Amino acid sequence: MRPPFHFPDDLITLQSEWQQTYAELAQTPAGAGTTALRRRLIALSGNLCTHPYWAAPTAWRAGGVELRSTARTHIP
Numbered sequence: 001m002r003p004p005f006h007f008p009d010d011l012i013t014l015q016s017e018w019q020q021t022y023a024e025l026a027q028t029p030a031g032a033g034t035t036a037l038r039r040r041l042i043a044l045s046g047n048l049c050t051h052p053y054w055a056a057p058t059a060w061r062a063g064g065v066e067l068r069s070t071a072r073t074h075i076p
Contacts, residue, residue, distance in 0.1 A: 005066045011053050015071035018044040 021044060021054040053063075 005063045005070075007063070007067055007070055011048075011051050011067065012071050012074045014048050014051065014073050015060075015067050017026060017049060019068070019071055061064055 018041065021037055021041050025034055025076060028034050028037060
């Protein structure tokens with residue numbers, strides 16, 4: 001059994017913003033000006049992947065799923 005993860009609030013907020021942006025992009029019809037949403041998603045992805053929390057080599061594999069689940073229930 002793995003210990004529970006304790007994610008920093010800013011990391012949870014980043015993941016929540018990523019999920020919301022992804023959902024908005026999925027709902028936007030093609031050709032309806034998705035460039036801004038795609039650019040935001042790319043920027044958020046970069047911020048998520050380079051967050052100091054993931055400094056350990058296996059941290060993303062160990063905590064990625066739990067972070068996405070935590071972010072779904074997080075209310076900013």
